[in-house]
Amino acid sequence: MSWDGATRELDARVVERDRHGVLLSLVRVDTAAASRQVRCVPTGRSGLTVVHLGDVVVEAVVNGRRVAGEAEGEVGGGASRLTAPMPGKVVRVLVAPGDQVEARQPLVVVEAMKMENELAAPRAGTVSEVPVTEGMSVEAGRLLAAIE
Numbered sequence: 001m002s003w004d005g006a007t008r009e010l011d012a013r014v015v016e017r018d019r020h021g022v023l024l025s026l027v028r029v030d031t032a033a034a035s036r037q038v039r040c041v042p043t044g045r046s047g048l049t050v051v052h053l054g055d056v057v058v059e060a061v062v063n064g065r066r067v068a069g070e071a072e073g074e075v076g077g078g079a080s081r082l083t084a085p086m087p088g089k090v091v092r093v094l095v096a097p098g099d100q101v102e103a104r105q106p107l108v109v110v111e112a113m114k115m116e117n118e119l120a121a122p123r124a125g126t127v128s129e130v131p132v133t134e135g136m137s138v139e140a141g142r143l144l145a146a147i148e
Contacts, residue, residue, distance in 0.1 A: 068142030
């Protein structure tokens with residue numbers, strides 16, 4: 001996670017999922033800090049989530065595969081969307097429309113912050129859309145692939 005220009009490594013655990021979103025317990029890996037609980041509520045806009053930490057409320061782009069409500073990247077009709085978790089560059093596209101994929105199968109590799117991130121299918125299905133190409137720059141929340 002990064003904020004104020006600094007990157008911090010967090011360990012996140014789901015405490016509770018309900019109709020209001022997901023309650024997460026977060027611990028900074030680089031310190032001995034105590035855990036903090038945050039509630040994440042999807043907005044319905046591609047990858048955008050409202051994060052509540054006590055009285056502080058911020059909008060954040062979160063990897064949709066990890067947040068309730070959008071946890072499966074749901075779109076009307078049961079389609080799943082794989083979105084970029086952060087800005088980066090598409091290094092490899094591993095599937096094409098029409099391909100059958102299994103849950104957790106790698107679909108796209110995005111380089112961000114000098115690291116390659118292999119992004120996987122949230123569920124099994126048929127790839128219906130891949131609107132990115134190798135070498136393309138993507139913003140956080142950008143659709144990388146859709147699965148029916």
